[in-house]
Amino acid sequence: DAKTTQPNSMESNEEEPVHLPCNHSTISGTDYIHWYRQLPSQGPEYVIHGLTSNVNNRMASLAIAEDRKSSTLILHRATLRDAAVYYCILRDGFGDMRFGAGTRLTVKP
Amino acid sequence: GAVVSQHPSWVICKSGTSVKIECRSLDFQATTMFWYRQFPKQSLMLMATSNEGSKATYEQGVEKDKFLINHASLTLSTLTVTSAHPEDSSFYICSAFFGGHEQYFGPGTRLTVT
Numbered sequence: 001d002a003k004t005t006q007p008n009s010m011e012s013n014e015e016e017p018v019h020l021p022c023n024h025s026t027i028s029g030t031d032y033i034h035w036y037r038q039l040p041s042q043g044p045e046y047v048i049h050g051l052t053s054n055v056n057n058r059m060a061s062l063a064i065a066e067d068r069k070s071s072t073l074i075l076h077r078a079t080l081r082d083a084a085v086y087y088c089i090l091r092d093g094f095g096d097m098r099f100g101a102g103t104r105l106t107v108k109p
Numbered sequence: 110g111a112v113v114s115q116h117p118s119w120v121i122c123k124s125g126t127s128v129k130i131e132c133r134s135l136d137f138q139a140t141t142m143f144w145y146r147q148f149p150k151q152s153l154m155l156m157a158t159s160n161e162g163s164k165a166t167y168e169q170g171v172e173k174d175k176f177l178i179n180h181a182s183l184t185l186s187t188l189t190v191t192s193a194h195p196e197d198s199s200f201y202i203c204s205a206f207f208g209g210h211e212q213y214f215g216p217g218t219r220l221t222v223t
Binding site: 032034036038041042043044045046049087091094096097098099100101102 | 113143145152153154155158200202204206210211212213214215216217219
């Protein structure tokens with residue numbers, strides 16, 4: 001499986017933008033880039049996904065490098081409710097989904 | 110949107126007993142469901158893929174005789190931890206796809222074996 005590398009932890013101030021990086025240098029042409037987040041004692045929830053082009057939704061934006069070897073999840077205005085572990089996952093089409101270590105985001109008021 | 114539920118949300122059992130965890134898809138049919146396990150401060154680990162009407166596919170290192178998976182209908186998959194031991198204490202999470210790219214996760218079941 002293609003692997004991803006994320007920083008263990010990041011901190012942000014409330015109402016400021018947050019950029020969460022992910023490296024995936026061994027990504028294949030059919031791998032989609034997915035982001036999920038997990039709040040304490042809950043199941044993960046979908047954030048966003050993309051293949052080649054940048055993507056936006058109501059939760060976040062996903063910026064994908066031109067060579068697709070890295071991507072960045074952007075939370076435009078962090079809130080305390082955004083404090084969670086964020087997982088960047090590569091998924092080949094509709095195959096199963098395997099989680100890496102993720103980035104623990106702390107949001108300071 | 111689609112919702113996946115799990116029951117129970119938490120359970121405490123004695124060592125040597127068996128525990129059944131249910132995973133239901135409430136809005137859509139799911140031909141495939143996934144079971145994950147998560148130890149404290151660790152990431153999710155895929156245990157098995159549950160296929161409706163056929164045998165589950167287990168990940169390497171996961172004992173299929175210990176973690177029995179049954180996917181009897183398009184809306185229900187069950188995970189039974191047989192002869193549970195304290196080292197089986199963990200957070201068990203199921204998930205399902207409903208035709209798109211988004212995977213829906215259940216809220217998880219916390220198992221404590223004493």
